[in-house]
Amino acid sequence: MIRPSVLIIGGGPAGLTAALRLSARGNAVTLLEQGGELGGRLIRSGTDAIPPVFLGSHRASLSLLKTLGTAGHVRFSGGVNLEFPLSGDRTARLRRPWAPAPVHALLSLAMFRALPFQDRWRALMLLERTWEGDPGLPPDLESRTANEWLADRGQSAAARALVWSPLARFLLGDDLTVVSAAMLITMLARSFLSARRNSRIAIPTHGMRHLLLEPARTQLLRSGATIRLSTAVSQIRFDAQRVSGVDLQTGGTLAAECYVAALPHRSLSRLLPEKALAHYSYFQQLTSLTDSPALTVHLWLDRPLPAPRLLLLSGKTYHWMVSRPEGGPTLVSLVATGKMDILDRPDRELLQVALHEVRAAFPTLSNARMQEYRIVREPHAFLSVRPGTAALRPLHRSPFPNLFLAGDWTDTGLPATLESAILSGDLCAEAIHTKMEEHR
Ligand SMILES: Cc1cc2nc3c(=O)[nH]c(=O)nc-3n(C[C@H](O)[C@H](O)[C@H](O)COP(=O)(O)OP(=O)(O)OC[C@H]3O[C@@H](n4cnc5c(N)ncnc54)[C@H](O)[C@@H]3O)c2cc1C
Numbered sequence: 001m002i003r004p005s006v007l008i009i010g011g012g013p014a015g016l017t018a019a020l021r022l023s024a025r026g027n028a029v030t031l032l033e034q035g036g037e038l039g040g041r042l043i044r045s046g047t048d049a050i051p052p053v054f055l056g057s058h059r060a061s062l063s064l065l066k067t068l069g070t071a072g073h074v075r076f077s078g079g080v081n082l083e084f085p086l087s088g089d090r091t092a093r094l095r096r097p098w099a100p101a102p103v104h105a106l107l108s109l110a111m112f113r114a115l116p117f118q119d120r121w122r123a124l125m126l127l128e129r130t131w132e133g134d135p136g137l138p139p140d141l142e143s144r145t146a147n148e149w150l151a152d153r154g155q156s157a158a159a160r161a162l163v164w165s166p167l168a169r170f171l172l173g174d175d176l177t178v179v180s181a182a183m184l185i186t187m188l189a190r191s192f193l194s195a196r197r198n199s200r201i202a203i204p205t206h207g208m209r210h211l212l213l214e215p216a217r218t219q220l221l222r223s224g225a226t227i228r229l230s231t232a233v234s235q236i237r238f239d240a241q242r243v244s245g246v247d248l249q250t251g252g253t254l255a256a257e258c259y260v261a262a263l264p265h266r267s268l269s270r271l272l273p274e275k276a277l278a279h280y281s282y283f284q285q286l287t288s289l290t291d292s293p294a295l296t297v298h299l300w301l302d303r304p305l306p307a308p309r310l311l312l313l314s315g316k317t318y319h320w321m322v323s324r325p326e327g328g329p330t331l332v333s334l335v336a337t338g339k340m341d342i343l344d345r346p347d348r349e350l351l352q353v354a355l356h357e358v359r360a361a362f363p364t365l366s367n368a369r370m371q372e373y374r375i376v377r378e379p380h381a382f383l384s385v386r387p388g389t390a391a392l393r394p395l396h397r398s399p400f401p402n403l404f405l406a407g408d409w410t411d412t413g414l415p416a417t418l419e420s421a422i423l424s425g426d427l428c429a430e431a432i433h434t435k436m437e438e439h440r
Helices: 013-024 059-068 103-110 117-131 146-152 157-172 181-192 208-222 265-271 274-279 281-288 347-361 418-438
Strands: 006-009 029-032 082-085 091-094 226-228 233-238 243-248 258-261 291-301 309-312 320-325 330-337 370-383 403-405
Touching: 006 013, 013 029, 013 059, 013 208, 013 418, 059 208, 059 418, 082 157, 117 157, 146 157, 146 181, 157 181, 157 309, 157 320, 208 226, 233 265, 258 418, 265 281, 274 281, 291 347, 320 347, 330 347, 347 370, 403 418
Parallel strands: 006 029, 006 258, 029 226, 082 309, 258 403
Antiparallel strands: 082 091, 233 243, 291 330, 291 370, 309 320, 320 330
């Protein structure tokens, strides 16, 4: 079978995944990226924007790394647990007892000291029923915030602040008062209320550049794909029925048989002609999507920490932090997500707070000296998964038969993180394949 040529706009993880999957199937792929390197929001000014953390439930990411030959760096055997610092020097860990599903999750919650006893008991009842697909779960979960839903289900303000809110920021990139109850439940069910292996956590010593971006680039070039960096598309051209080409900012037009827009939703809206935006609700909906900011601070400290750790924080400036040994020094990455006022603060102030919070969390680093730092600010880091957003996220097939969408914000059923971006690339490649089969 002759496979159509595909032009992919956007060299972030979604575009890269689609490119890898399609070129592996024999499609002639050209990837256009406006920046000087691949990676999209994973890389900002040459720095990793996100600390590498994988959950066992990140099936699309793990499968991609397997294809790229880097899955071996993601070792789940270290036994990283979610940690919640409590008052004093105490820390509660969400352990993963050896027991068959669903007992492991229920035991893990029963032993979880961060939640007061009453909240733990109510959460146990709730989670047990969630697991079983309890018909008692209200049908309106997508129209309510997770905060409202948890309060309704008897979770105290203290439990929501100490446990549920940091968990929502870590899993969904936003606050409990913003995200939909449905999205929180989806992620809890996928990661903690299913097979025990899905709740495993790995913090590899290598960043995304090494695990994903460099091997993806090598594999694409090896399979004959063309990668054009510093090549921005200024408009997608349509004739009556199909996409006919893309205009480049530097002049000229490129054409292919199929097109994949693997762009943030705001960038895609800017490339569409007025007519497409006005005529198709599929495209109109993009303008109703909103984003949440994120800020990452990486600190290299001159003391070793023996094992990687992942702490979810409550009542702090940063919402979670990851430590991982890097030979001698330790790299601690702190992430703040969701509505926040710190994005515009000067580096000096952000560093001061970050060091203070790291030393409070890791007493053995109290005298550690900072060797180096990097700060990444991004006002549009994640799609905000507020109530009602699920219905606005587009499917990968567009109304035009040769235009397909990918991106963390498309309809993957997951919060808009790296896992969603990679899954969207898979689904988009699958949609193109299915379309070709239909035309055989
Ligand atoms: C500070 C920060 C922290 C984050 N933390 C986490 C985290 O902890 N965990 C997690 O899973 N995710 C995190 N993310 C989100 C993660 O980076 C994204 O989910 C992921 O990068 C989305 O991939 P994508 O391919 O859909 O989009 P993008 O990565 O945005 O890629 C889109 C690409 O399209 C290119 N492009 C745009 N317009 C054009 C054009 N006109 N022509 C050509 N190319 C164009 C862009 O340059 C970009 O390379 C974080 C992001 C940031 C910024």
